[in-house]
Amino acid sequence: MTHQVLDPVTPVTRAGAVEVSPVAGRIGAEVCSVRLSGELDGRTVAELRRALLRHKVLFFRGQYHLDAAGQAAFARLLGTPAAALPAPDGAWHADASYAERPPGFAVLRAVEVPAYGGDTVWANTVAAYDDLPVELRELADRLWVLHSDELTAGGGDAARAEHPLVRVHPETGERALLLGGFARSVVGLSTEADSEALIRLFQERVTRLENTVRWRWAPGDVAVWDNRATQHRVVHDFPAGARRLHLTAVEGEAPLAVDGRRGVPLP
Ligand SMILES: [Fe+2]
Numbered sequence: 277m278t279h280q281v282l283d284p285v286t287p288v289t290r291a292g293a294v295e296v297s298p299v300a301g302r303i304g305a306e307v308c309s310v311r312l313s314g315e316l317d318g319r320t321v322a323e324l325r326r327a328l329l330r331h332k333v334l335f336f337r338g339q340y341h342l343d344a345a346g347q348a349a350f351a352r353l354l355g356t357p358a359a360a361l362p363a364p365d366g367a368w369h370a371d372a373s374y375a376e377r378p379p380g381f382a383v384l385r386a387v388e389v390p391a392y393g394g395d396t397v398w399a400n401t402v403a404a405y406d407d408l409p410v411e412l413r414e415l416a417d418r419l420w421v422l423h424s425d426e427l428t429a430g431g432g433d434a435a436r437a438e439h440p441l442v443r444v445h446p447e448t449g450e451r452a453l454l455l456g457g458f459a460r461s462v463v464g465l466s467t468e469a470d471s472e473a474l475i476r477l478f479q480e481r482v483t484r485l486e487n488t489v490r491w492r493w494a495p496g497d498v499a500v501w502d503n504r505a506t507q508h509r510v511v512h513d514f515p516a517g518a519r520r521l522h523l524t525a526v527e528g529e530a531p532l533a534v535d536g537r538r539g540v541p542l543p
Pocket residue numbers: 363369370371508
């Protein structure tokens with residue numbers, strides 16, 4: 277595959293009912309003029325999905341009407357509901373990357389947010405891959421990584437899976453780096469030091485500021501992201517208890533490797 281270059285992004289694009297304004301250069305766009313619900317028409321849903329695949333995370337302001345049921349109904353327009361799963365506290369991650377099939381999309385609604393602080397930051401894992409020099413892309417294409425939730429499982433049985441470091445997106449065909457806080461080791465390496473060094477090398481590419489967008493939450497805000505093309509983390513600069521967000525996840529697929537194999541669960 278050739279190195280992918282995104283189309284130049286125009287400041288505001290309008291397609292039917294959906295108006296999309298990029299928030300940052302490589303990831304994130306705000307959508308105006310859409311009232312989220314389970315009642316959106318098929319054309320609007322298709323436009324939102326297209327914008328989501330392109331911008332990786334979409335932000336909606338002023339969705340005060342939305343409650344948990346309405347949020348779930350909207351999420352069902354994107355796919356089958358999936359169990360919401362715990363996140364590593366404050367660390368960069370892709371949701372539930374330790375699962376055989378990590379969620380495809382996530383919908384996060386501000387219920388109670390601090391006046392300032394507690395932002396969420398997302399990173400574009402496709403841009404991170406595309407930015408790699410060819411020698412590192414070729415190495416990344418071959419590597420597999422063990423993901424585990426042992427740090428968040430709270431004494432229960434840890435869930436584990438082996439996934440390709442580079443996953444081919446099922447809808448766009450883009451290649452994305454799959455790492456984050458649940459990534460434990462590179463499969464086949466005999467020393468922990470080698471494993472850590474390689475994971476750090478690629479993870480640092482993901483979280484470069486140029487690949488990120490930071491969102492300052494206000495009441496009524498909703499963020500929707502493609503968990504197959506992003507990582508995210510919260511910024512821990514707010515008082516305990518001052519921030520409540522409601523998450524709804526949508527099922528995804530077992531990550532597809534460049535060579536056609538898929539991620540597998542481990543016992
Ligand atoms: Fe998360």
